Amino acid sequence: MSQALAHIVDDDEAIRDALTWLLRTRNVAARTWASAEEFLAGWQADFHGCIVLDIRMKEMSGLECFDALLERNNSMPVIFLTGHGDVPMAVSTLKKGAFDFLEKPFDDNALVDVVIRAMESDARKQASQETQATVTGRLAQLTPREQEVMQLVLAGKFNKVIADQLNISMRTVEVHRSRVFEKMGVRSAVELAQLLAPGRD
Amino acid sequence: MSQALAHIVDDDEAIRDALTWLLRTRNVAARTWASAEEFLAGWQADFHGCIVLDIRMKEMSGLECFDALLERNNSMPVIFLTGHGDVPMAVSTLKKGAFDFLEKPFDDNALVDVVIRAMESDARKQASQETQATVTGRLAQLTPREQEVMQLVLAGKFNKVIADQLNISMRTVEVHRSRVFEKMGVRSAVELAQLLAPGRD
DNA sequence: CCCGATATTGTGGTCATCCGCACTGTGGAA
DNA sequence: TTCCACAGTGCGGATGACCACAATATCGGG
Numbered sequence: 001m002s003q004a005l006a007h008i009v010d011d012d013e014a015i016r017d018a019l020t021w022l023l024r025t026r027n028v029a030a031r032t033w034a035s036a037e038e039f040l041a042g043w044q045a046d047f048h049g050c051i052v053l054d055i056r057m058k059e060m061s062g063l064e065c066f067d068a069l070l071e072r073n074n075s076m077p078v079i080f081l082t083g084h085g086d087v088p089m090a091v092s093t094l095k096k097g098a099f100d101f102l103e104k105p106f107d108d109n110a111l112v113d114v115v116i117r118a119m120e121s122d123a124r125k126q127a128s129q130e131t132q133a134t135v136t137g138r139l140a141q142l143t144p145r146e147q148e149v150m151q152l153v154l155a156g157k158f159n160k161v162i163a164d165q166l167n168i169s170m171r172t173v174e175v176h177r178s179r180v181f182e183k184m185g186v187r188s189a190v191e192l193a194q195l196l197a198p199g200r201d
Numbered sequence: 202m203s204q205a206l207a208h209i210v211d212d213d214e215a216i217r218d219a220l221t222w223l224l225r226t227r228n229v230a231a232r233t234w235a236s237a238e239e240f241l242a243g244w245q246a247d248f249h250g251c252i253v254l255d256i257r258m259k260e261m262s263g264l265e266c267f268d269a270l271l272e273r274n275n276s277m278p279v280i281f282l283t284g285h286g287d288v289p290m291a292v293s294t295l296k297k298g299a300f301d302f303l304e305k306p307f308d309d310n311a312l313v314d315v316v317i318r319a320m321e322s323d324a325r326k327q328a329s330q331e332t333q334a335t336v337t338g339r340l341a342q343l344t345p346r347e348q349e350v351m352q353l354v355l356a357g358k359f360n361k362v363i364a365d366q367l368n369i370s371m372r373t374v375e376v377h378r379s380r381v382f383e384k385m386g387v388r389s390a391v392e393l394a395q396l397l398a399p400g401r402d
Numbered sequence: 403c404c405c406g407a408t409a410t411t412g413t414g415g416t417c418a419t420c421c422g423c424a425c426t427g428t429g430g431a432a
Numbered sequence: 433t434t435c436c437a438c439a440g441t442g443c444g445g446a447t448g449a450c451c452a453c454a455a456t457a458t459c460g461g462g
Contacts, residue, residue, distance in 0.1 A: 091291055160448080171411055174450065174451085194398050376441095
């Protein structure tokens with residue numbers, strides 16, 4: 001997994017260097033990209049940290065870049081920088097999920113604070129997504145029959161009822177049930193319910 | 202429970218009348234308030250629908266009114282209207298949870314669409330909050346001892362272990378456990394776990 | 403053709419759950 | 433003082449969950 005980085009996307013080298021220096025003095029690792037196209041080309045799904053995105057750039061704008069990232073299911077928080085902001089633009093980006101929207105000239109410390117909050121937010125999201133991925137992975141290891149039985153167990157049905165419904169014997173249900181618990185890493189139906197309740201698929 | 206209303210808060214009577222008419226033609230019930238103070242005085246926790254809030258008003262501004270509503274745990278979505286919007290203001294209100302932020306002059310149909318989406322959003326939130334309130338209410342009906350036993354049941358412990366831990370007999374645990382299921386309206390520990398997993402207290 | 407994964411079933415037994423019935427004790431409210 | 437909610441306890445039985453041991457059967461590869 002790649003390290004958490006603040007990705008600075010701006011076509012002005014002076015700004016890139018200034019921001020990088022600013023963040024480094026606060027112990028925030030940064031990487032710079034000279035254009036939206038370059039960033040999108042280098043972007044990978046396992047990137048973590050946050051993105052500082054200038055809106056007015058040559059060729060592809062920050063807004064277009066943001067839309068492209070949304071389509072790729074980017075998970076990193078995006079902080080917009082703009083010189084001539086207008087309200088509808090700010091509103092629409094925030095409603096689309098941007099983390100913040102700052103107008104130049106901005107306060108150096110304020111930007112760094114926002115970046116740090118964004119990176120903390122991403123770290124939290126990442127942690128919960130990883131546990132979620134573990135659960136999903138374990139679910140994938142279940143055979144079709146086991147998943148079927150699991151659903152009925154979660155519905156609170158007795159083994160006897162499940163057996164009737166699937167036209168199999170109680171003993172077979174017990175075997176599947178046991179394998180489900182084993183593969184999912186739980187030891188009771190209660191734990192299973194708690195594992196699957198917050199964030200179903 | 203009160204009906205869903207679009208609450209229009211603006212000190213300009215012409216605007217209030219225009220918005221009311223606009224919404225009525227699209228079958229959205231509206232109620233007007235001539236100032237932030239008046240609205241806050243009349244506001245009740247069981248209001249539902251949405252709030253259309255002008256920012257620049259005599260005496261208390263829309264922003265101050267919004268902050269007051271946040272402190273009262275208002276649940277209705279707030280749509281800001283402003284003549285001379287500035288970006289930081291829009292950003293900060295949206296980050297504080299405002300539903301939208303529109304600049305005058307705005308498109309009539311666009312505003313109505315936003316109001317309708319806001320009211321739909323509130324209806325959904327209200328529905329989930331009501332089921333949550335039901336659960337919380339039932340939890341409140343449990344005696345302290347019953348809550349204690351419930352926690353241990355949810356931790357997946359056997360009645361025997363619970364009995365040891367609370368220094369009581371297994372039979373007593375069974376009685377409490379049974380009462381918990383009865384009061385919470387479930388028939389198994391699995392249902393209980395599912396009821397309490399999404400949104401703990 | 404043999405192997406592994408999947409699905410299935412039975413026997414017999416242990417442990418846990420759940421429930422009705424009967425009973426004790428305490429502390430606060432009417 | 434009487435009534436009631438709350439807490440605690442024992443007995444015995446019915447039912448469900450779980451497990452070790454033991455098997456059969458299908459299917460897709462290697």
